[in-house]
Amino acid sequence: MKQIRLHDTYFSLYISEDQIQERLEQIAQELNQTYLDKQLILVVVLKGAFMVASDLIKKLSIQPEIDFIRVSSYEGEMQSSGKVRNLLGLETDIQDRHVLLIEDIVDTGYTTSYLMEELGKKNPASLQMFSLLYKPANLKKGSPPDYIGFEIPPDFVVGYGMDYAQLGRELKDIYTRVTPPES
Numbered sequence: 477m478k479q480i481r482l483h484d485t486y487f488s489l490y491i492s493e494d495q496i497q498e499r500l501e502q503i504a505q506e507l508n509q510t511y512l513d514k515q516l517i518l519v520v521v522l523k524g525a526f527m528v529a530s531d532l533i534k535k536l537s538i539q540p541e542i543d544f545i546r547v548s549s550y551e552g553e554m555q556s557s558g559k560v561r562n563l564l565g566l567e568t569d570i571q572d573r574h575v576l577l578i579e580d581i582v583d584t585g586y587t588t589s590y591l592m593e594e595l596g597k598k599n600p601a602s603l604q605m606f607s608l609l610y611k612p613a614n615l616k617k618g619s620p621p622d623y624i625g626f627e628i629p630p631d632f633v634v635g636y637g638m639d640y641a642q643l644g645r646e647l648k649d650i651y652t653r654v655t656p657p658e659s
């Protein structure tokens with residue numbers, strides 16, 4: 477099994493580039509249908525979703541507008557928490573517009589439930605969410621994404637935009653943390 481090391485931690489191949497691209501093709505076709513006669517605004521959550529957004533967008537046949545947001549968070553925080561966050565960077569007026577939020581991963585759901593609430597306050601005509609990965613066992617707040625790439629167990633993953641302490645974002649595949657052998 478292909479393994480990589482980031483900092484002091486080992487990860488093994490979990491979802492391949494081919495699997496990701498095949499799934500994104502299916503999602504793109506669904507979105508092409510859903511938003512066929514609507515002007516879609518894609519709101520990409522940086523940093524983690526930059527790669528999946530780029531690949532997904534290239535597979536669409538509709539012509540979306542694209543904007544980017546960030547969520548302020550505490551540097552180096554390993555575990556998700558319900559702490560206060562801020563939505564930064566949205567430049568598009570989304571009132572009465574059709575909006576799709578693009579995320580890399582929904583874990584506890586705190587981040588996306590906050591973002592969906594904040595975006596909802598701006599009165600979009602419709603508001604949906606796509607997340608490449610979703611950990612159903614960890615969901616504590618909000619709803620599951622409307623479009624899901626892959627449901628995964630509650631393990632820590634990296635690659636394809638997602639980092640471990642800022643490393644691993646460039647990887648074409650998704651890797652999962654190797655559990656150290658019991659001693």
Ligand code: 5GP
Nearest residue numbers: 556582583584585586587631632633638639
């Ligand atoms: P939530 O608020 O849903 O608990 O977490 C959302 C954010 O936590 C994601 O956007 C991502 O930045 C980070 N996160 C959650 N799980 C993972 C994971 O397994 N790997 C990485 N790299 N980030 C994760």
Ligand code: MG
Nearest residue numbers: 521524580581
């Ligand atoms: Mg994210």
